[in-house]
Amino acid sequence: MASTDEIRSSLAEIVNEIAGIPVEDVQLDKSFTDDLDVDSLSMVEVVVAAEEKFSVKIPDEEVKNLKTVGDAVAFIERAQNG
């Protein structure tokens, strides 16, 4: 099972590829919209890529709760362990 930092690191690569954000900026306390400037459409792309990468399902109604990178990493960890 991937560690928290491994998930964060993989997610950072996805955010970098889709939104062009430097990987080192994608830290657990960062807000996708306020700190990283990831808009709602890019967030959809990040979610789809993350679902594929981590073999999890992130429902549409859950996406709005994923405000920070840490929220997303925690959700993916729970989903993988569930």
Place this chain on the structure above:
Amino acid sequence: MITPATGAANSAILGIGGYRPRRVVTNAEILEHIDSSDEWIQTRSGIKERRWAEEDETVLAMSVSAAKKALDQAGIDPGQIGCVIVSTVTHLYQTPALATQVAVGIGAPTAAAFDISAACAGFCYGVAMASDLVRGGSAKYVVAIGVERLSDLTDSMDRSTAFIFADGAGAAVVGPSDVAGIGPVVWGSDGTQHDVISQKTSWREASDAGEWPHLRMDGNPVFRWASYEMAKVAQQAMDAAGITADELDLFVPHQANMRITDAMFRALKLPDRVKVARDIARQGNSSAASIPLAIEAMIEDGDAKSGDTALIIGFGAGLVYAGQIITLP
């Protein structure tokens, strides 16, 4: 014994024409009614300006104009047209169909004529049916038209849709061909998502409430469906026609949103050599008209030419979708 119809072995698009309304509506004009910004509109949609029809640019007038251009290119006598198919969601008469008047307008007054409601997939639905009518022997030549005046159903105060929708018409003449110029259609629907893009209320409810039944859309689910599910359909359309990415010249998706086009292009992993339609920037989303208008623009800009192999795919309210490979006339 019944004698069955016999049609052409192959069909192709013989002519394409469009009608772009005169009036350019800038983002600044849209912003008079919604709390947003030019930068927000451009980053979320890629739209810099759109065309909205004026009073005399009716769905009938725009359809006839586009179809005549397509007929000119095809070099077909209108009297040979056996069927006229019009796709529209903005002909504001429940009956009769717009297509019968279009048939009269283009000089094919006795052709079979009917409308279809396939929203932004309408042009691809129309081309698919036209191809089958030609190959099935029900018509020698068919005119398939997509026409919209979406500005009539746009809520100028709705900040999620006011900047997207536009007006226009596009037409294709489909007829027999020595070689196949239209690949198998890959099409379908998903009525479980009928409510993500729709008219807000029925005409009756709107009438009772004294309101106008504007269009509404849930942007994020539509973006997800269009960008990813439709990329799969586009790939299937290529596979069905036996065309690889290396043989493709043009990618012309319905001009819904530049971000959807970009996401589909990435998901399809098409080579950078393939020219991508980006007419949305100056035309907005004109639904069933967007694909033929985008093709016409690419030809005018020198990005496309006769004989090019194009992947076209339409998708929208229903949800409905259709994609096929075509050879440009």
